[in-house]
Amino acid sequence: MKNKKRMLSLALGFTMLATAVLSGCSGGTNQSSEDNSSKEPTYGGSVVVGVQQDIDSLDPHKATAAGTKEILFNIFEGLVKPDENGNLINAVASDYTLSDDGLVYTFTIRDGIKFHNGNAVTVNDVKYSLERASGLLDGTALIGALKTLKSVEIVDDKTVKVTTSKASAELIYSLTVAIIPDGSGEQEASQPIGTGPFKFVSYTPQQNIVLEKNADYWQNGLPYLDEVTFKIVTSSDTALLELQGGSIDVYPYLTDSQKAEIQGTFNVKSATSDVVQALFLNNAEAPFDNEKVRQAVNYALDKDSINGFVSGGNGEIISSAMLPTLKNYYVDLNSTYGNTANVEKAKQLLSEAGYPNGFDMTITVPSSYEFHMETAEVVVEQLKAVGINAKIDGIEWSSWLSDVYSGRKYQSTICGLTCDMTPSYLLNRFVSNASKNFINFNSAKFDEIYAKTLTTTNQTDIDGYYKELQKILCDEAGSAFIQACPLTIAINKKLDGYKFYPVYVQDMSTVYFTK
């Protein structure tokens, strides 16, 4: 499809300025082979990263947008933080222990760790940060998952004891919450101070956010770069031009079609992102209140060809709400409906459900997400084959949030759910009375097993329950899950060291210029 677009633009260019464009085409493509990453890292230099949206808050406890958290990851750290393999490593804490009943965490603060303002991190700062985020300070929990914290006590000047009201293996993932100086909550939104590899320099709304190297960073030898600018580029076409023109060095959201245009002049890398894409079906709306219809839709989809069309084959096909990268919890259910279309089965189920001639449906898609729009176009064609006549309704993001996500006034939608490292994050929204259950999934069996995960402390049991939950969601066809979307990044050939994370962050601390 993009090739068509490109052809069109070239053809237009020809008629207008034939010679200029012609000479430009031959001059602009410097084909060279992919670089090896065996080059020597050097220190210094500055890098501009193109990001898609403006940030919502510089306050790490108040920021909620994924596009903001990916930037703040460079400024703030929690007691622990995720690494590129999806494990947690110690950050502000140098060590921690968990009591046998799973209720008390005892953290030791890392020796010599300092905030960006030069002050040493103290137990008071840790206590303040955790109390602020969990609502123990003023009753407003800024981070929902920390609501279960019961108390944060200072043991001595190196040790903090965190007590929770309910044992959960997942709580530790939420203790990645940013540690900020005691009492600094009010200032964070304008003058953020953390312990991360980069210090905040400036923020200009709609333009950029500038960070500089934290020379006192506790991880020896990091970061390499002196300065990182996150530049807000609203249109992906503009981003491509800016990459080619050299005003941005790193752009992490290439579409598959853009990839083809830029390969050769940039290093292009792909990995699975933390976004679960699905054709979400409103289980409370006819005809999707009928389980058989939902299953028919699942059979009708040819996920392999969707992956090929919109993800260039880099997506990972899924059939339930779990990321394949969360290896301990993920269960492969792709055999349930198959990765290719099963038109016969779909038609049979539709007849059984009382729709032998199919039906009309509307897919509401946030139109600013080109990826989901493209997917919708493919899905419409695939549904046609089983007699379902689907229509795409592209709406603006704010309207999508209020009508589809909060209001649940829709029939079906294609969108992506981002995830963090906790398995419950993707599954708890499908409990029938969950406030985020925007598909109105209603399964007594699912609710019952989910309740068990909350009361059990045995990790092996919990892993098993999560797998069962995925299976129920898949068998009862809560929605038609499609793929874990790929993330494709373009990096200046002079740069190396970029690491993909299973969570949505842009870690610039390991990026360096090669000699």
Next chain:
Amino acid sequence: MKYFGKKLVSLIITLFMVSVATFIAFQIIPGDVVTSILGTEATEEREAQLREELGLDKPVVERYVNWMGGVLKGDLGTSYRYSKSMNEMMPVAELIGDKLPVTLWLAAIALVLIIVISIPLGVLWAHSSSKFLDAFLGVMTQGAMAVPSFFLGVLVIYIFGIVMKMFTPGSYISYHTSFAGFLGYLIFPAIAIAIPKIAMTARFLRNAMLGELKQDYVRTAYSKGCSKNRVMYGHVLKNAMMPVITFVGMIIAEVVAGSIVVEQVFSLPGIGRLLISSISTRDFPVVEILVLYIAFVVIFVYFIVDMLYRVLDPRISGR
């Protein structure tokens, strides 16, 4: 003077109606500022807290009246979306004041380009008897007018930025940093804005002049023994300029109000881009003021055009 007073009253009434219409539109369209700021992952407490912080828990009419009262006193309110410091939201006046110079300078450069190029071009076109030139300009202007501004912007970036390397796409320099660099970067988006407008104005001028050439006074002028140039510049252009002034007025209103698409394509932090992002985040106070600004610019420019008419054409003031 009486005429001026009448215009002023109608200006105020129009602005008021525009502000009410914007307000009503914002009540009708789906989406609200809190969910658009916090996205899908916020806790309910946080949503409630933000709603209270922004004063959104008050009834809509009360909010509008408070806002209007502030505007009348010269306080344009604060943005819902952008904070300035320590839980203090960014005043709209400051937010727009920072972006307005970008749009105004862009408009100024584009206007200079439009006027300096289109008027000689239009005269030349009307003047010339060359069939080739006529056909060539006809095709070129038709083409320039037909290309969507988004595509034209991309094309300008591609040709001047990537092929000819005359500027680095996306390397906008703030006027705070370097004024020369700022203007240097703005030339290219200004070209993208100017191209279709030049084509339109030149065509318009040519047609107006060709219309005038058929008038009796032209024959009279020739029969008096005037040279072709004297007829063209001394008589025809003057008369043909009257409709062109209206047309240029419309263009001025358009570019000063913000070139939304071109600002997007060139990543310029002007008011057009601010308007788009404020609408999509439902930042009501910012949108209201921007819409009022645009309405004001349009009305004001038309008023000036009206005045110019009176100066240039004595027949009108008698009415």
